[in-house]
Amino acid sequence: MHSRWRVLPLLVLLAAGCEDRSSMPGPKEQAEGYYLKGNTEYLAGKFDEALASYNTMKELSPDDPRLPAAIGEVYLSMGRLNDAAAQFDLALKRDSKRSTNWSRLGFIHAQLGRLDEAQSALRKALALNPKDFNALEQLAEIHVKRGEKDAAVKHFVLAAEACPDASKSPLVLRAVDVLTGDGRHADALLLLGDWTGKGVRTPELLTALGDEQVRAGQLVPAATSYREAAGNSPKDPTLWELVGEIYTKLDKPADALAAYRESLRIKDRSIVHVAMARIHFGRNERQAAEEELGHALETVSGSDVHELTELADLLSTFGRKPDALRILINLSAEPDQSKELSLQLRTAALARELKDEATVRTVCERIASSGVKLKKCP
Incomplete structure (x- = not known):
């Protein structure tokens, strides 16, 4: 008796479940499902699948x-782009705000x-949302193309102020590029100092700050900027x-050696x-200098001209001039040099100093064949 009464509620629940399964979602719910599916596919980079999902949605909710x-x-x-433009035109007809x-x-x-069309659309975007950093950045790029440098800098800075923290540094650097490209290094230095002072201290921004500080002769602050970067x-x-x-130029050899050792810890060059x-040679530390020369010879890449x-x-x-000459002979014979x-x-x-006249002739002929005219070749 008690067992039968325990089974009846279960049968009722099963019957209710069967009724739920028989009810299908309506067109609105189906459309929403395809919209979410399309979004997921789009974010996964599955563009064709996303279009298929959106087109199915269009049939259900045009x-x-x-x-x-x-x-x-x-x-x-x-x-x-043209297809995208047509879709956004349609989107604006449905929602111009x-x-x-x-x-x-x-x-x-x-x-x-x-x-012109771009500027007009971007200004309408900013009228609706003055902190639309994508619109501000694009407007800045248009000003760059038109040579309107002050306006470009202004809008890059506005975009940096409005965007998430992770995107601020690239936008400030774009403004700096515009300024330095115009020879306005003092303005670039001020801008970099302002933003690093606000706490945007990415390695890229600090490096740019160090570069401008070096250019301005501010070596001690530049060393600090580079160290943090x-x-x-x-x-x-x-x-x-x-x-x-920098520390070498500041005649701080111990600090310079310490910095160079940090560089070597990352990569032996x-x-x-x-x-x-x-x-070491300048400090009359001959043995240490010889050891570093040996390391330099062991690690030379053979492809870096400056190195x-x-x-x-x-x-x-x-005093190893014949060895130096061998390097220069090989390097100067490279077609791109x-x-x-x-x-x-x-x-x-x-070569002249070492009385290698054959090399002197070869190099002088190479100079002449390049079209350079000298009164006298060494």
């Missing part, structure tokens, strides 16, 4: 205001070279090398050993 913009985003990602639609349309017009760039040995170069050898010429100079400093006049003259001068 007037959905979200649909043209969604399809437009897919076309934009596929590089089908959505700033993103104007922003996307402005971007597309800009890519197609329609700068290096500390946040564990795979870049060149930043510590820059710190070492000949050019750094050359720099360290010079410091090879610096190594040749160091060998000459150590045949027109590097300073390298050719340097090779000829050292």
